[in-house]
Amino acid sequence: MIFEMWGDNGVPADSFYQIRPECINDVPVSRFKIKPGKTLSPRKWHAAFTEEGYLDIGKILRRIYRGGIHPSIRGEVWEFLLGCYDPKSTFDEREQIRQSRRLEYARWKEECRQMFPFVGSGRYISSPVITDDGQPIQDPSVLLESNPDKGLVLVPQDNYRSSSIDARNNLEKVTDKRVIQWLLTLHQIGLDVIRTDRTLVFYEKQENLSKLWDILAVYAWLDKDVGYGQGMSDLCSPMIILLEDEADAFWCFERLMRRLRGNFKCTDRSVGVETQLSNLASITQVLDPKLHKHLEQLGGGDYLFAFRMLMVQFRREFSFCDSLYLWEMMWALEYDPDLFWMYEDARRAPTSAESSRGKVKSIRQCGKYERENMRTGAKNSETPLPISIFLAASVLKDKSSKLLHEARGLDDVVKILNDMTGNLDAKKACSGAMKLHKKYLRKAKKT
Template identity: 30%
Template sequence: NDDQDSLISGVLRVIEKENEVIVDWRPLDDTLDTSNILCAGKVYLLVIGGVHSVSPEILFYATTHANGESKWSFLFSLTDLKSIKQNKEGMGWSYLVFCLKDDVKLPALHFHHGDSKLLIKCLEKHVKLKKDPYTVTMGRFSKVTNYIFDSFRLSDPSSQRRPPSEMADFLNDAIPGLKINQQEEPGFEVITRIDLGKQPEVSRREPVSAEEWAKNMDSEGRILNVDYIKQLIFKGGLCHTLRKEAWKFLLGYFPWNSTKEERANLQRRKTDEYFRMKLQWKSVSEEQEKRNSRLRDYRSLIEKDVNRTDRTNKFYEGEDNPGLILLHDILMTYCMYDFDLGYVQGMSDLLSPLLYVMENEVDAFWCFVSYMDQMHQNFEEQMQGMKTQLIQLSTLLRLLDSGFCSYLESQDSGYLYFCFRWLLIRFKREFSFQDILRLWEVMWTELPCQNFHLLLCCAILESEKQQIMDKHYGFNEILKHINELSMKIDVEYILCKAEAISMQMMNCKVKIF
């Protein structure tokens, strides 16, 4: 039918000749010699230099008017290729459309079994493909929204996260204006900040008092108005006497809607579970441990780290300190809880403040388990969590200050590896012990977003930007300067600045030029 599109089975060949590469698509019909087609529907025939070989591509179909064989097939040289249009993932069959330099668009090639990316990969052996700058930019926007904007908590407790389908609309409301500067050099797209607006003034309040906490609890011990309590904690933290109880809620050990009786029952069950796990490693004899290299290695690492964790804090100072013994025992028991991960250097830094606040071995362990659920990927062998966060931080910093990002890149510091320690153990070695208690409880509210720690990184870097750039710091100087910030950062100032950045980003308008 001349008026309707038809789905026609076909085979694509990529033919390499002496001076050019040809892309040839033909319908799979009686006129085509099918003897060379292996596993039809699973592979396509790749012909390079006259030698037939099988490439893991999928048989696909061309959508074209079925009014003659001449219109069903096409052939072109890669030198005539102008662009390739590819549909978005998840939007039906994957397809490609080849556009030639004379503005001719060839029929769409539909890959019913997927894997159109493999064809792109094959073509990239012969031509350099550059993503459309607009598409690249929108992709970067979506990355930002995924880890910042889509997790913003609105004041209305009934508000829900936007589903992915609404993200495009959300961009128009939440992301600061950026300008796309297309350079002539292929492979580069520059995103330049236009106007984020002025950072608002932010103030902090006094820590939540025991009286305020008690007023928001009913007669059975349920927490009332959880969002309001979290907002108070975000703006001022907690008085120290409240931390032992409130941290259990913030970390998810205690459900917010639980009663006192339910929490007491939970603690009894968790106490039994903890000591059963503790007995597992306690009952291993020396002879058994000699044949268990992993447990032996975990114990060795834990003993080394415990002996150098927060030893200036009175809770851990001195020899044969009970606090050190508890640190050791909790970390060894965690190896039984999660033997695949076991113990990795840095985990003692996360446990130390928890044990200090809880003053209880069992409660500290289960709070640590909850915290490690958040931090697990940071300590996995592939360190995927760290890689992801560094990429996200780089994307966010470029959004906020592309000029500073460009400077860091010019000094081989664009990967922000100097922030590695900040992210790995959530600033534990950057602030004083008391300040880290305040910082962590603020972050655990997950306000204004789940990844508030990335905004804290940006706030610190923004505070140090002028000195780094004015003094023309290179790679070594930047690393040295950032390391020397340890114990010199004002926690209240940085919390205000990070909150101001989040408000600045939410309040700005978006225009794509």
């Protein structure tokens, strides 16, 4: 990743995320432009902190919604937007938290390495290592290493330190069901890792692919209820690119998953985003009844055609650069100053920022979408709908005419929506979502 100097008005941000030469013609050009005076610049970002380190988050949120974040500071700003740190903490307090979390991640990673030595080795796998009943799959004398350039390579076990997996390769059956389930997911993580953002130069390096695999493997072990699900690699990938330290990237991903882990809770009877799809249907029925009726007649009343949009937060509908721009606008709009304390582990020793808890939060420190929910009472009466649902509704509204006149079946609906990939305007989509949100609240209040 190349960071350039602050450029002229309208500088494209694509150059910060280099595309592999052979993929340039296949990748849509980003619509996100770095605009001095609108985009949150490094200078404006650093000026928002007091001498002690307190951050005026309200001022930052408005700037982000106006023009996004300059790529050179995107990672550190995201840490605040995702609730990793409290704006009312000091530089020293945040550094203490950062070091503590890095140590915690290192402990979890070591725990996983003891169960499977590829974790933390700079390598990753994309072949199964165990059967459903706990029997190791590999030949006792080798481990399979996935190499993106050379395919599968046999690696002698002598190259690795002794660990519990070595014993399993010597035909010792694994009996712990949780360990079996985790080991079963590792090759799927590997398969997804080598398919994630492969147009980027960044992922030509195996060390970056292994970072992504390690974080997802550790998260899958820690999240006992959800584990790993396809799509998580799309959510985690930007964190690896934006934050140099693997532990910091993990914690950013972990905070994002606290918002989205429900998307990956799937059973034989339901999918994780089923409730959101149902809400999208209700919103469309209120705001565009003609389109809703048409979709129902085509057999799409369950809105499963919007599954991918909500599952991975529009990563596939926008170019890489534009999806980051969209995410930060969404998070800025939804920002709640209590976010840090909602996520913070209760066992951590309190800091001086503790004094901010329990007080009535300033509406000025909230995102625009959050403020609207507070004003209308939606925040108090029930869990407010995430802005992503209104973003999906905005996309459908934008394509309403085309869907009504050209869609004669669900295949047509899917094709029309897939044709949008890479051609959507993130700022326009966010503006449309905000307008639909206001309109929906107004109509819902009347009924």
